[in-house]
Structures are given as C-alpha cells and as structure tokens.
Amino acid sequence: MSSPSTPMSGFESQPLAPAVISPHRILYWSIRRELWEHRSIYVAPLIVAGLILLGFLIGSSHMVANVRSAQSLGTMQLQEAIERPFSLAAMFLMGIGFVVSIFYCVEALHGERRDRSILFWKSLPLSDLTVVLSKMMIPLLVVPLITVALTVVTQMLMLLLDLVILQVSGLSLTLLWTNLSLSTMWMMMLYHMLALHGLWFAPAYAWMLLASAWARRAAFLWAVLPPVAIGVLEKIAFNTAYFPHWMQYRFGGAPGSEAYPGNDHAMHAWAHLNIVRFLLSADLWSGLAVAALFLFVAARVRRNRGPL
C-alpha cells in the first residue's frame, strides 16, 4: 500500500518515486470520492424508488378490481394492467438517473473550484486527465448500474406485494408468471442504460464536464447556451433546422436512435435490437470520439484552473 518510510539517503541516490498505484485502485477510490461528495447520485434515485413503492402501495387497493376487469377484456389488456406499474417504475428511475447525471456533470469540475478544494486534489499525485476520466465514469457507468440495481430491487418489492395481494384475493398466482417477464425487462434495461444512457449520451456528458471545468459561474448556462445559439443562428441565417434535428437524433432518447433500429416500444424491442449493429455503428464511434476530445480539452482546462 504505502512505501516503507525509510530515511532517504540523498537526492541523487534516491530514485524518483518508484512506487506506483494501479489504475483500477485509483479509479475505485476516485469513484468512492465522487459518491462521498455527490450523495444525490444515489439518494435521489432512492427517494424516487421510495415514492414509486408508496404510490404502488396506495394503488394496490384497486389493483384486484383492475385485474378482474382487464381479465374480461382480453390477454393484451390483462398483461398491460399487470405490467404497467413495473414499466412505469423503470421509466421513472431511468428518468431520475438521467437528471442526476446532468446535474452531476455540470457541477463536477465547478464545485471543486468554488470551494477551493481543487488545490487539495491537485496536491495529490493524480493527473488532470485521471480526475476528469474518473468523473466521467459516474454518468457512463455508475449511474446506469445504480439505476438498474435499484430498479431490480424496487420491482422485486412490487412483485412481492402483488403476490401477497393476489394470494389474499384468491386470484391465481400464475397471472403474474404469464404476464410479467421481469428478467427480460432487466436485461433490456441493462442494455438500455449502458448503451444509450452511457455510451450514446457520452458526448453530452463530456460536453457538460467541459463546461463545468470552463465556466467561472453559471456552468449550466455554458453547457446549454452554445447548442441553443447554434440552433438560433441556423434558423435565422438559413431558415433550416438541421442542427436541432440532429440534436434530437443524438439525445432525443431511445426510439429512432442507433441503439434501437426497430421502432417498437423500447422495453419489448429485445427481438429487434441489434447489439452488434449498434456497437459497429459509425454514429456511436463518432460520438465517442467527440466525447474523448471534450474530455481531453476539459483536462487541459482544469490544469489551468485554480480556485475561483
């Protein structure tokens, strides 16, 4: 862990810092550090999960009636009635994950300058690029994984509650097994979070990190205004809207984007989904290249930055 503190015998004879800490250990501690500072990364989703469960609990009072009436309408309606709360829970948690990522990115390299702690972080043997990359891991990996894990737990609790209610009301438990395919939903969601919320949105996160490293104040405006300005300029100069449409394509969400070539309902699109095609698409890789460029610039900017 740390080098033995033997007395040193002189400048010339002492080789410069042979001890090196492995990159994955630095990454591990950097991510833990981010979670210490930005507790909203997990607190906000936890609160939303709590609200979902509360809402589900309140709604469960008329759940049996809903299922009974849906049963008489047909299998599609029945499946819909049983599955809808679970889909909604996943959607809300993905939504809050996205919001958390945005706020995190805008704050990440700005807060450390505002509270002057950048001087402390810079007194440690971590390069600016290491710091920026480890911060990028939060929206790229940590938030998606927290979102999936929390969704799994939330839906398990919902399932448990459903089982109890069905049991008590005398309805058949097989209703759940035949109409609810949670494991498929989880697999879909894991892919959706890592591919879309992580990789596909990467240039947006990198851009926001750059804005947060750059801005003296109002980092959020620095992140938002340039794209808006380009759109306004294009509209007034050429009366076209290619840039806003392109932005919509890049960051508009699942349907229509490269991650989901088929245009089906996202959570049922497992069959349409082509991971290989997504991973080989030029749009994904050009986006990642742009993200890498933004991160590199953000690291250069941070190098020049001190306390505000």
Place this chain on the structure above:
Amino acid sequence: MALIEGRGLRKVFKTTVALEGIDLRVEQGRILGLIGPNGAGKTTVLNAILGLTPYEGQLTVLGLDPWACRDRLMRDVCFISDVAILPRWLRVSQALDFVAGVHPRFDRARADSFLAKTDIRRTSKVRHLSKGMVTQLQLAIVMAIDARLLVLDEPTLGLDLLFRRQFYDSLLNDYFDRSRTIIVTTHQVEEVQHVLTDLMFIDRGRIVLDTSMEQFESRYTELQVRSQQLATARALKPICERQTLDRTLLIFDGVDRTQLASLGDTRTPSIADLFVAVMSNQPQRHGAAQ
C-alpha cells in the same frame, strides 16, 4: 543538481508582472523562508514550483518540469496552504482513506498516530473542525507522506499562539530531517527565525535578498549605539536607523562586528527588522511592508 533550479522565471498576469525573471536555487536539506510583502510574488513562485501555474523561463523541481508533470511531482512534494483547501464535506476518515488509496507514499499508521494526539474525531466533517484542527489534519496527512519537498504557504495564518508553536515544533521534531526540504512563506517572521537555514526576500517580482542564515548572521549587525558615538556610527553607512524610547538602533551590512562593538552593543538583527530595513530601501515603496 539542486532540488529546485529556476532561471529567468517570469510570470505576467493580464496587466501586472508578478515575477520579473528571477533565478532560484534550493539545495536539498534546507529550510527556506520566502519573505515578502503582500503581492510580492511569493505565492506565484510557490505555484510555479508546485506545477499549479505556467511560467516563462526554466524551472526544474526534483529534476522535473512542474507544469508538465504535476501529478508525477506530487508523489514527492506536499503542500499546505493558508486557505482552507480541504473540502468541507469530507470526513476525517474519508480524507485518510482517499489519500491512502491514491498516494503511493502515504503511511496511514503515521497519520493515525499523529491524529491520536489531537482532539480530532475520525467521524467529523471538515466543516465542523476549527481552523486549528483543519491545519492539524493537513499536517497529519502531510507528515505521513514520505515526501522530499514540503511547501508551506502561510501555514499558520489565523491560528492561535499554541497551535502556531505546536505546528513548527511538530514539523521540526517529527518531520524534518536532512533528506527533506521545506519552503515556507509567512508574515509571522519571528516564528521562523530559528527554524530557517536560508532566507529569501522577494519584492515586486524580484529577489532582493538571498542568503543562508550563517551568512545572514555574519553579514548583518544591529548596533545599539551610544549617543555620543552616533556620528561615528552613521559614517559607517548603516542601511537603516530607527529610534526606540531611549536608544538608537542601526543595522549595518558587511561592517566588521568588532569595529562596531566599540560604538555600543551589537547583535544579529531579527529577520523582521532586516526585512523592514531592506524593504524601506527599495525605491518607490509606498506604505509599510509588513
């Protein structure tokens, strides 16, 4: 090769020149005091050494270019700054965990044993510590790092007398050995007089005095002159003269001490007195230096 070597170090902010091309050389095992009025360029020099700011001219610290390899350099360099730089949301235990996690030369046990001597609780957040405790925490972290250069920028600013005394005692007794080097800037000059091995005065981006303490003691003499000898003493060209209640004190640069002894009582001037003398001899200085 010296631990720190700078040639023609120059730094210009938008309209002001912070450093006017200074030369700098610090050998290993020294404790250098960098003394100067506010805005003299002390912090700029330190920031250049720490790789926190770009500069013109040449500078190597431990053989490295600090601006190009700050992260590499920070394995062997520590610093404590006057401003509160520990994030307020950080817990004491987290600070230790994190530094232990990423710093190859951090000895957790050493930091723990230092903290055990203080009132700091591991579960406290930095925001709940007093200013003295924050400095103790920083000192605990720094002393547990087996570094070769320690940079202190006004480390005792705003601390009470007990903490200040303790700070330098810990530094000298538990940390400093001849393989380490310390650079300190401070306005509390009297505190460091007996700590320093080297002294540097800096004013408006220029080095106006660069001396070892041995040289300092042999070169400068403060004479408490007998009133009937005042004219004779003045003829020897003191660099400064000041009146106290009933005495006249003169400071001489490079005048033989035995010669001066015949005119009154002689002793080595305090750094503070010499500082005032040197600064008031600088052209166009308005206002008091300290």
